Amino acid sequence: MRIGVLTGGGDCPGLNAVIRAVVRKGITEYGHEFVGYRNGWRGPLDNLTRPLDVSSVRGILPRGGTILGSSRTNPFKIEGGVEKITANLAEQGVDALVAIGGEDTLGVAAKLYDQGVQVVGVPKTIDNDLNATDYTFGFDTAVNIAMEAIDRLHTTAESHHRCLVVELMGRHAGWIALHAGMAGGANVILLPERQFDVEKVAAYVEKRFETEYSPIVVVAEGATPLTGQMVLQNQERDAFGHVRLGGIGQWLAEQVEERTGKESRTVVLGHIQRGGTPTAFDRVLATRFGLQAIDAVHDGDWGKMVALRGTDIVRAPLSEATAELKTVPIERYAEAEVFFG
Amino acid sequence: MRIGVLTGGGDCPGLNAVIRAVVRKGITEYGHEFVGYRNGWRGPLDNLTRPLDVSSVRGILPRGGTILGSSRTNPFKIEGGVEKITANLAEQGVDALVAIGGEDTLGVAAKLYDQGVQVVGVPKTIDNDLNATDYTFGFDTAVNIAMEAIDRLHTTAESHHRCLVVELMGRHAGWIALHAGMAGGANVILLPERQFDVEKVAAYVEKRFETEYSPIVVVAEGATPLTGQMVLQNQERDAFGHVRLGGIGQWLAEQVEERTGKESRTVVLGHIQRGGTPTAFDRVLATRFGLQAIDAVHDGDWGKMVALRGTDIVRAPLSEATAELKTVPIERYAEAEVFFG
């Protein structure tokens, strides 16, 4: 069989580990052939390919990013996109696709499958917000990077008796903030799943200042204050037209400083959360995902994606990739709240 | 309620996170009081205690080891040991115990429970060899430390066209070697679960030398060669009387060098695998274990230990701590074998 591999969406530590596992097992155990498609769905759309054999995947396991490149191209939003892809696959003699990506990439995969393309998916979301799987690779790396940053910030906060607000990734789900905040000993953790009360945050901050330690507030980028408090914020930001400049972290630090009289600063971790070498957890998970994906291809089990359940790697319908978002449940947030203040 | 806390057995990153969670939730949510027992079961045996309040567990989350100290003391092997413990608990007004430890420590806890002591356990095994739980804290940290060492060794191996043999922890179960080896891109992984054939190892090593890369062989300390090959080894070692000096890693490197003619060296990671600050995974897992343990105490759910199943923290009978060892199943080893050679 001749199999195309592509990676789509935001980059994520572990993508190369998946590619390596797919190719290695596909060639050495099943005798398949591979073609690497560049830049997500742009690859099969424009026939952007690169060779993909055993030697080209040697040494890539510890490397972040993706050797195939990525993009957010959606062939269903391009006129004639799907026809072009199926024609190109046929022309190149590509029998099947392994698509590695998030909701968007796998959503395209699911639709192509409906149209007869033989495709298997590997889920990727650094935010860990996919219901079908216990964890996705990249998440553990992001959490560790954020935790190490919080570890560093504790000493600065204490030396200066300051409050530090750390803004982490998470537009719609707060998993990174929850785990990094718990692991980093944050004094308050604010998630998109639950509007927060600025007054309560300020109270936690003041309580912490009564100890010899200083407060660290972790806030997911998508967290929002209670409705009344929000209106004020949006108006303020609209007036300047630069909404994206000052995120929720900066706004919150200003509010905390105003209410507590304590110097408060913001750190926005941004892109460093998603780059660099993956943790062991992510390397092992991504490798096992890749192995299961090529097994599914070999079995002709099309329209499936791989997933982690407990310690097992299983297969689930591709359609689950676009199902409801996995958000932080109230019980998990309650665990974190034990340590607030 | 007045609750005693102790840690027993080998140290493990995450012990302090458990202690912190138990104490923090026990005091702030349930209003309990705590006493810290020093040095495992030696503590209640000899009334070695230290104060344990909210302020004494601040700042310990990122620290490896255990602020309570540890030991391998077994009160059942000391005459009158059990009576002494129950008398001491009564005298100190300690109503219940949270025992954090491995097979031995929890085995004692289970027996004490049988004799009427109100006890809840938290499992700890850096080797991840406990059937009752998907993972134990400390394991992820150990695997990451070992993986980083393997990452470093790759460049040395390649620069000198050498084979490097890395000996990792794991006397009876090879989980650390399996995960660190997979994550580190080892070319052969040898586990206690399966006798290995030195000739095959040498063949993998030679195959790797045909590429531009050099082989890394990961061997768990408890791995053993095939029976015939073993006899030779034991005789040799007996003659010198220094069995413990040269471990399996060193023996294997010598055998590989002899068979392949390629320079081969050994690295024994040893104690650095179990020390230092825990990873985010271990800090979160240990924290959640601690929270569930104090909930069990609060519920009067004695004779239980906490465990991870999927993404949930559940309770299991303490007796499961001493049940059959969780070893690496054949399917998991087969995943690793894909990348051999």
Place this chain on the structure above:
Amino acid sequence: MRIGVLTGGGDCPGLNAVIRAVVRKGITEYGHEFVGYRNGWRGPLDNLTRPLDVSSVRGILPRGGTILGSSRTNPFKIEGGVEKITANLAEQGVDALVAIGGEDTLGVAAKLYDQGVQVVGVPKTIDNDLNATDYTFGFDTAVNIAMEAIDRLHTTAESHHRCLVVELMGRHAGWIALHAGMAGGANVILLPERQFDVEKVAAYVEKRFETEYSPIVVVAEGATPLTGQMVLQNQERDAFGHVRLGGIGQWLAEQVEERTGKESRTVVLGHIQRGGTPTAFDRVLATRFGLQAIDAVHDGDWGKMVALRGTDIVRAPLSEATAELKTVPIERYAEAEVFFG
């Protein structure tokens, strides 16, 4: 002798190592006594003290920040401040001071010395911009943190064919940006010492995109574009009134994106550059600084600060702490330019 120790200004990895060395050698070798002043010059001003003996400095070597706390208090800007300090020192029986801090803190120390206070200084500037010493502690740690962030960003940049602009500390001197940029393989490095031409930056970025790699632009927070290009920027930012929100990094990313048509993003490292455990270089340097400082105290060599020259720790007049800033010389910048584009 009874000696007061204080730390002033921004926190910096290595402060605790200095304190430990001063106290340890002062007590065990010279038999002095110590008093810890809290929060910089605020300490002797308001008699804020804490005990400082051998046991209180155990275990602090690897910890970032300062166990004494810090502040930017300047007694010369407070009416009667100096008199209050001298009176407090006399009252507490403090014979001499070891002041650890930057330009401001040591400037106060120099003036107090002129007024008869027995003081020895230890220079601290994470920016490495002090002429009197080859390096200061904290700088190496900051550079390593920044380099690791740049390492991570490379994979993201490449996966998405993006330009990433990394804004690092350095208002007046670009040492952190120069070293972290060289170490991280940045494609352009922009320093406060030299106005940059946005057109040239864009040209380097485009040149890099011709390879299989993507550009990383490192910019010190104090770097500025050529005069004509600046005016435009200031006007634009004034209109929104939020000058501090979008730093030079953000502005530059927008300019680059406009000129090259390539997606460009900014990362502002901020406070994580100065927190956390010090590198070995900084721990050794800070320890040696502390040892030399207490030797100077013991010798009665007042009005001096310690400094690194080559591999030696020497003493220099305190007044040098406030001498001309050490900026990046043209030859050092030329070294970095070899790798531009």
Place this chain on the structure above:
Amino acid sequence: MRIGVLTGGGDCPGLNAVIRAVVRKGITEYGHEFVGYRNGWRGPLDNLTRPLDVSSVRGILPRGGTILGSSRTNPFKIEGGVEKITANLAEQGVDALVAIGGEDTLGVAAKLYDQGVQVVGVPKTIDNDLNATDYTFGFDTAVNIAMEAIDRLHTTAESHHRCLVVELMGRHAGWIALHAGMAGGANVILLPERQFDVEKVAAYVEKRFETEYSPIVVVAEGATPLTGQMVLQNQERDAFGHVRLGGIGQWLAEQVEERTGKESRTVVLGHIQRGGTPTAFDRVLATRFGLQAIDAVHDGDWGKMVALRGTDIVRAPLSEATAELKTVPIERYAEAEVFFG
């Protein structure tokens, strides 16, 4: 000009940074051409070459080891070796050599220079034992790796009230042990430069156990006990014939345990000290070494090697590479002794 580049001796983080700087500046600023020689002096001896242009040195800066491979081949010990090299250079049209290596490699370079070969050297010694330069690259990385290991071991030592003996690299000079020991807060540091008294070591260990902390003893692999104590050791080891198995670390742990009655364990760091990605210090130093080396080539300043003096990169005669070893002076050891016990 056509320039050959080679790396010899043990691998060392920073070698690739040197190669990159030499090639990059040589091509883009001077217009030279390069040929990469594989495996040290074996390369020019057997005409083992690989292409070396700008694209082949992209992305290698953060990688440990050497893309050119290394060996300990000495052409002066091979009959006709030198003639073969000069003939090969002529045949390949190679006008000059940049030799990167330690005492042996640069010793060969110095002799070849005496015979008319146009050569420039870059010193490499992870042990930092070269008199001609303040520091060599690789040393800082090794010290940081060792320090991080010591940081980890502290928590294990304390949890178990154990003494841990850490054996570090350093056969003839104790720089790694000195710096890593000081940075890691070791309680005793033992160097090859000074025979140690086992009784004193045991006394320091006992003193440390009086605190709440546990002792870490750092010993360089080349350190030796006082003469009387040594004889015993050698006899013992001879009887078993396995001298190389148990190093000084193991022997010392046994002696300490015997004398103090406290459990004592050994960790031998071994090869992980020399592998993996270089620190910022080493990347910058190695890059600057490479730039200066190609400048020397361009200037026709043959027979020189580059060196660090203070913050400057200078040139020194190649012959200095084989001059007297730089050992740890008594004053530097005295600094460390302040913290013993």
